[in-house]
Amino acid sequence: MSVRHFLDIDGAATLPTEELSLVDQSVADLVRTQAMGAVHGPAGLGKTFAVERALARRVGEVAACWVSFPSRPTMRLVAATLLEELTRVPVTGRRDRFALTAELLEELADHRGRDPRERLLVVDEAQQLNRECIEFLRYLHDHRLTRFALLLVGGDGAWKVLAREPMLRSRIYRRVVFRELTGEQVCALMPRFHPVYAEVAAETLLFVDDHFAHGNLRDWAAFTATAVELCRAGGRDRIDEAIARNAFALHGGTRAGAATR
Structure with missing residues (x-):
């Protein structure tokens, strides 16, 4: 399986x-x-x-x-x-x-x-x-x-x-x-999720989470798939705020968090 x-x-x-x-x-x-x-x-x-x-x-x-x-x-x-x-x-x-x-x-x-x-x-x-x-x-x-x-x-x-x-x-x-990832968990776990987050500043990871993913793993995966393509197209190894904003735009803009979060 x-x-x-x-x-x-x-x-x-x-x-x-x-x-x-x-x-x-x-x-x-x-x-x-x-x-x-x-x-x-x-x-x-x-x-x-x-x-x-x-x-x-x-x-x-x-x-x-x-x-x-x-x-x-x-x-x-x-x-x-x-x-x-x-x-x-x-x-x-x-x-x-x-x-x-x-x-x-x-x-x-x-x-x-x-x-x-x-x-x-x-x-x-x-x-x-x-x-x-x-x-x-x-x-x-x-x-x-x-x-x-x-x-x-x-x-x-x-x-x-x-x-x-x-x-x-x-x-x-x-x-x-199951509950959404906290900001602390995002900073601890996302660098393990994909190489584009390796050595990325916590502020950048929290920027993505606060404006788009809101601790949701599926949204993080969607963002990551787009960020990987943008990094590859730009000859970059990891994301920064500019790549994050471009990824947001490709997903229709930033997203509001859940009311319970």
Whole structure:
């Protein structure tokens, strides 16, 4: 299983953030205990990348199934989509969600006699699900016939649903919260991210963060991809304020930070 950075920037390195380490440990713990977990936070902070990286390190140990849904899916759509991902066979006909649930319970049953790897179901963009759909996943996970770990990955909306329901929240064994990089983290980590930031003054890094990226890794990646091209075109090894301003212009100008930051 290969893991790619956003925009697949040549020379970019994986940043050793605390969240990356926590996700790696949480995936290991969830697989070991076959429990439920949640990874959540604002968009663009590397949640999916962190889970993909953790699973890439455990290809021989974990049978992972990834699934995502459109906004506000019905329980039948959740059941049908999940069954298709597990079986790789399109769901046809007019089967209702009860019939699909029965098939899901069979597919999610303890499969260690056929495959020694533990199973992990990853629900990406979990904030799209309402309480009933998350409760449906909980039902599948807790059923006496099934054996799999369940990881919900997405925006903070997913955690808001879980937090309102004690029966759901109490089942979350591992929880990792992603937040934007602080200014201190930007100065410490970005020089490790790409050579164009090597030995760049902290003031310049903070200038980029304050006017464009605001601690968001996806925005930093977008800026970096553009900055690399500008440095190459100008015969430069690293960025300065002039290159930063040119990059801002190519992205439509500076960007306001999130209201919560």
